[in-house]
Amino acid sequence: MNDRRSTDAGLTRELAMELARVTEAAAVAAARLRGRGDEKAADQVAVDAMRAELNRLPIRGTVVIGEGERDEAPMLYIGEEVGLGHGPEVDIALDPLEGTTICAKNMPNSLAVISMASKGTLLFAPDVYMDKLAIGPGYPVGIVDIDADPADNIRALAKAKGVPVSEITACILDRPRHADLLAAVRSTGAAVRLIGDGDVAGIIDTTDPEVTGVDIYMGRGGAPEGVLAASALRCVGGQMQGRLILDTPEKIARAAKMGISDPMRAYKMDELASGDVLFAATGVTDGNMLKGVKFAKNYIQTETIVMRSSSRTVREITARHQDIEKFN
Ligand code: VTB
Ligand code: MG
Ligand code: MG
Incomplete structure (x- = not known):
């Protein structure tokens, strides 16, 4: 039917x-x-x-x-x-x-x-970190990319939104590991909303920038939270990419047991959550x-x-x- x-x-x-x-x-x-x-x-x-x-x-x-x-x-x-x-x-x-x-x-x-x-x-993901990049609906596919320079992503987003870069806000977890990312984003003139925890909410926020003030989510958080956020974005629309951080032989082996053969793979939203x-x-x-x-x-x-x-x-x-x- x-x-x-x-x-x-x-x-x-x-x-x-x-x-x-x-x-x-x-x-x-x-x-x-x-x-x-x-x-x-x-x-x-x-x-x-x-x-x-x-x-x-x-x-x-x-x-x-x-x-x-x-x-x-x-x-x-x-x-x-x-x-x-x-x-x-x-x-x-x-x-x-x-x-x-x-x-x-x-x-x-x-x-x-x-x-x-x-x-x-749903991606059967081990509980490791994941690099994440997410934007809300209404943008051409591929205007931001997890492998691109973060500053270029911010500039591309501003252009697609039709606003000066200074009107873009990126949401990032407040962690020392994000020092370089933060500097790169700020170098563009964009604003950053630093959050203490809770990147599922941070990613969902990108789906309604007029209400939340968040245009883009960037940075490293939990992989389980990445799959949950991708599920939400699948329903609302938007774009997300995630890459598991498998930086030790132990993590690579754990992921392999869960069926992940390419430790460097970047997953798109509909690969993190591919079905209904x-x-x-x-x-x-x-x-x-x-x-x-x-x-x-x-x-x-x-x-x-x-x-x-x-x-x-x-x-x-x-x-x-x-x-x-x-x-x-
Ligand atoms: C994030 C965030 C969670 O863990 O995934 C984060 O969404 C992972 O980073 O709310 P840290 O290990 O640096 O905390 C939480 O903050 C807690 O689960
Ligand atoms: Mg959690
Ligand atoms: Mg929990």
Whole structure:
């Protein structure tokens, strides 16, 4: 059937809505521990809540990007099977609390994030670093390139946008490893938004520069977060490239075991996430696109973005949970 609303993997529109519940639950749990300075505790409750919700879904899911290997992560480890055990076979990438430090410090842009895709279509990436480059929709394909000089990328983007370079803002993780990148970008006259953590939010920000003020994301962060961000961009449109940093024989061997034969390969957005994909993120702390969880006297309010690549629908869902008990 040639119907955009159905997909071969059974990633139905209903499942997209179900994913909102999954990230809402994780976000509420983590938000109770905002600003307590305890990253581990906040992460753990988010993991537990996300797993409980996932196991209520009518799917046969496998976690392909998760909290780590089975021995280091008791729950939501890579390879864990989730769901009710009937329904479509899907692969899942998740980060129940993306930006644990942000949440512990109660700073902006921590999220509960998940993406679900047709089996075998998300890059099975080891937990190493990834060089990332992302821009939002509306630009000709290939105007920026991960192998080009960062300053040239900024200038090409400004030209394509039809603005002076001084009106471009790049989002970069604030890390010593980015000193050269930062200098190169600043040499063009562009502005830089430095973020402490949370590059999934940083990359999603490029999809709506008028709201977020971010035009381009550049730099090195976690590979799992790269696959999650690519899933989101697949739904909204935009361009992303990522290259795994496999800089030791041990990492090259680990990647090889996961099926990665060329350690230097630069992956395009639709190679990081190649099939139909559903994506959901709920704000834990206030952010540029999503407000964090609000605890009122008689309700809990969440803001969630839900996207679906096959229809390219982006929904923002504000939910008022009046049955507070269900989150206890
Ligand atoms: C990023 C960011 C995460 O880790 O991927 C980053 O998205 C990786 O870099 O929020 P560092 O090892 O330098 O932190 C986080 O900051 C934390 O998971
Ligand atoms: Mg995590
Ligand atoms: Mg993370």
